[in-house]
Amino acid sequence: MGIEEFDVFVIGTGTAGKSVAKECVEEGLRVAIADNREYGGTCANRGCDPKKVLVGLTEILDRADKMKGYGITKLPEFSWKDLMQFKKTFTVAVPAATEKDMEALGIKMYHQSPKFLDENTLSVEGKTVKAKKIVIATGNKPLELPIPGRDLPITSDDFLELEELPESMIFIGAGYIGMEFAHIAARCGVEVTIIEGESRSLNNFDEDMVKHLQKASEEIGIKFIFDSEVTGIEKLQTNYRVTANQKGKKIELKAKLVVNTAGRVPSIDDLDLEKGNVEFSKKGITVNKHLQSPSNKSVYACGDVSASEGLPLTPLSSQEARLVAGNILDKDREKTVDYPPQPSVVFTLPNLASVGLNEKQAKEQGYDFRLEQKLIPEWFNAKRINEEYYAYKTLVDKESGLVLGAHLVGPDAGEMINMVVMAMCGKLTCETLKGMIFSYPSWGSDLKAMV
Missing domain, CATH: 3.30.390.30 (FAD/NAD-linked reductase, C-terminal dimerisation domain)
Incomplete structure (x- = not known):
């Protein structure tokens, strides 16, 4: 079988990847796209959208609780099972609908993570393909904890698929993902503890505002343990045990379920970037002001996986995708990054x-x-x-x-x-x-x- 050739090969089917692929194919280029997970990306399948659906219920519970005695006489009952079924109405159709759109546009689809063989050659699904331009838009993935028992905690992906809530949960990490999911769990009656290595939660946000949020979090029953490095996780008969080092002191916590919310890292491990002469760091694919790899000018990166100045936000991914597509197609529009003010929101209550x-x-x-x-x-x-x-x-x-x-x-x-x-x-x-x-x-x- 001969080597198939494309003008553009996009890796990743989230907001950024889809946008680049669609604009390029609509301009007459031969385009392929690949993903090693369900098509549609993180935001629509297992991120912003389904999370906000769950937050919708907690907004009702929170509002009713605050108005108890001021018109509300009885707090509403809820069904987690029914909520999860409602959530699925937003996510189940996404992969098939995304693939249908790609097929209608004539985009060749692959269902595996490609690996670089050289600067313009990839191996995917056992086939060798060449592309004039390669766009990496693989996003981020949960950080794997470098500790014994690292395979025991669930991630935010798994939380969004829980059929029922446990009595107690320990969240490892007090960033925005940990805080948002902890708030959902706590308002649904779960006994929640958050353990964090830093001295406070949400280190990237204003400290004074975070203090207000922390007090609000504690009032709904969330317990915080700061300055604590998790050293191990064990499965007991009915619980999990989390061991941590808090300023030289060993502490142990137990809960029915442990959630790894320690952060997210660029999803690049499977790409064999070295073979493609693509520079990268812990922040992601190294890019210049054109969102182009300085070491391999055939490669671009956009969205969360690019080590650009943009925040890991869905609207930012769209902006970066537009810029990358414009550069590939030599469109008469902005060719270099110029980020407007970027808002960031933690959807706690x-x-x-x-x-x-x-x-x-x-x-x-x-x-x-x-x-x-x-x-x-x-x-x-x-x-x-x-x-x-x-x-x-x-x-x-x-x-x-x-x-x-x-x-x-x-x-x-x-x-x-x-x-x-x-x-x-x-x-x-x-x-x-x-x-x-x-x-x-x-x-x-x-x-x-x-x-």
């Missing part, structure tokens, strides 16, 4: 949201800024739903009057932060924002008093 600079970054960059910071449970929007944790911190450049950064905690912070993004992208001054008329009483209207 309350939400934690952030965009732009924090205080340290603003000082390092030499800004003379005004800082606004306050815990505001007495503001109407929080008070009307009996929400105790509603807070903000905003940084405003004194010279220009522009917002440098915003950090929010609140029930609708994930939506409110989008208005800050619009203000920052549009270079709207605080005076301009204060002069606007927003609908009231709405969460968005509160932003005028936050800047």
Whole structure:
């Protein structure tokens, strides 16, 4: 059998990979795509979308609990089994629908992770293929714990498939995945403990806002154990035992289930990148300002797997995919990365949201800024739903009057932060924002008093 040749070979069928493949084939190129898991990628199958469906139930439970005695006389009952069936209505059809779209466009599909044989040659499904351009869009995968018993904990992928919830769970890692899934479990009645190697949770977010979220987390029963390095996991008769080193002291925890939420790493182990002369690091595929491999100009990387300045966010993957496709096709549009303000949200309850600079970054960059910071449970929007944790911190450049950064905690912070993004992208001054008329009483209207 001869070697099959393509103009573009895309590895990964998530948001980034699909976008590049579709645009290239629509421009008349011969395109192939491959994935070693179900087509459709992390976000739609086992990430953002199904997670948010589960969060939807906890929003109802949380709202009812806060309004108990203020109109709610009985808390709602729920069925985890029914919730999971509802979740499946969003995920089950994704792989087949994705493949149907690819087939209709004439994209050749493979169901295995390719391996590089040389700079333009891949081995996939026992076949050898060549491509003028190769796009790596394999995303991230759960970090494997380098400890005895590493195969015992489940991951966030598995959590989303749980047929029933256990009585107790230990989450290893207090990043955004650990916090979000711990909140879901705790609000559904699970006894939750989070063990974290750092001195606090959510290390990449504003410390003051995280403190508010941690207090809210503790009030729903989540226990935190910080400064603790997990050293082993054992399966007992009915429980799992997690052993950790907390500043030289050995501690042991037991629970019915353990979840590895220690983080995610680039999914590149199966690619044999060295043979393709593709440089990489712990952060992912090394790329230049064109999202192109500097060591192999035939290779591009976009989405979570690229070691770019972009955050691991689905909307960012779409932006990077558009840039890569534009470069391959030599489109008359932006050819180098220029990232707009990138918001990041932790979908706990309350939400934690952030965009732009924090205080340290603003000082390092030499800004003379005004800082606004306050815990505001007495503001109407929080008070009307009996929400105790509603807070903000905003940084405003004194010279220009522009917002440098915003950090929010609140029930609708994930939506409110989008208005800050619009203000920052549009270079709207605080005076301009204060002069606007927003609908009231709405969460968005509160932003005028936050800047």
